[in-house]
Amino acid sequence: MAQHTRERVYQRQLDLGIIPPGTKLTPRDATMQAWSDIPENQKASQARGMELFAGFVEHTDAQIGKLVDGF
Numbered sequence: 713m714a715q716h717t718r719e720r721v722y723q724r725q726l727d728l729g730i731i732p733p734g735t736k737l738t739p740r741d742a743t744m745q746a747w748s749d750i751p752e753n754q755k756a757s758q759a760r761g762m763e764l765f766a767g768f769v770e771h772t773d774a775q776i777g778k779l780v781d782g783f
Contacts (some may be wrong), residue, residue, distance in 0.1 A: 716747075 722737045740746070750758055 718740065720738065722731075724729045726733065726735065747755075747758075
């Protein structure tokens with residue numbers, strides 16, 4: 713069975729020491745569809761939304777870094 717993205721991210725965070733050993737991955741919320749359950753005609757829009765969110769988080773991280781560096 714292929715490993716899902718959230719499981720890969722969780723494992724990478726464990727490996728990098730970002731989250732402590734023994735931290736358990738929570739189950740996917742029942743209200744969230746699995747990628748395989750999203751209709752093909754909606755996947756491009758869903759993917760774009762994820763890209764936008766990733767950009768927002770990257771920008772936010774950079775700005776918070778500037779604030780932290782200022783103290």
